[in-house]
Amino acid sequence: MKVEDYLIERFGLLMSISDLADLLGRSPDGVRVSLYSDTEVSRKLKPTMVKVGRRVYFRTLQVKDALNLEPSEYGAC
Numbered sequence: 001m002k003v004e005d006y007l008i009e010r011f012g013l014l015m016s017i018s019d020l021a022d023l024l025g026r027s028p029d030g031v032r033v034s035l036y037s038d039t040e041v042s043r044k045l046k047p048t049m050v051k052v053g054r055r056v057y058f059r060t061l062q063v064k065d066a067l068n069l070e071p072s073e074y075g076a077c
Contacts, residue, residue, distance in 0.1 A: 003069050007060050014050065014057040023063075 011019045021028040035042050035049075048062040063069075 004061055004064055007064055007069075011060050013060055014052075015060050015063060016055070016057060020045075020058055020063065 007023075011023075015023070017028050017031055021031045024031065026034075035045060044066040045058065045063065048058045048066055050057050050059060
């Protein structure tokens with residue numbers, strides 16, 4: 001199973017802040033704080049954000065690309 005297939009199956013095409021926090025192993029409040037500070041991770045994740053009404057979501061496939069979630073050749077099973 002490819003990484004994008006796994007992420008779409010688990011989270012769908014759009015991820016909530018809670019989903020992103022779960023993926024990163026952080027709390028939703030910690031993700032919120034880090035998104036609104038000027039860090040390397042926030043600069044990579046901000047282009048993946050989409051607002052639907054007052055809610056903020058993240059495009060799952062762009063999150064994968066931004067975080068470089070491809071398995072390495074050494075760690076692949």
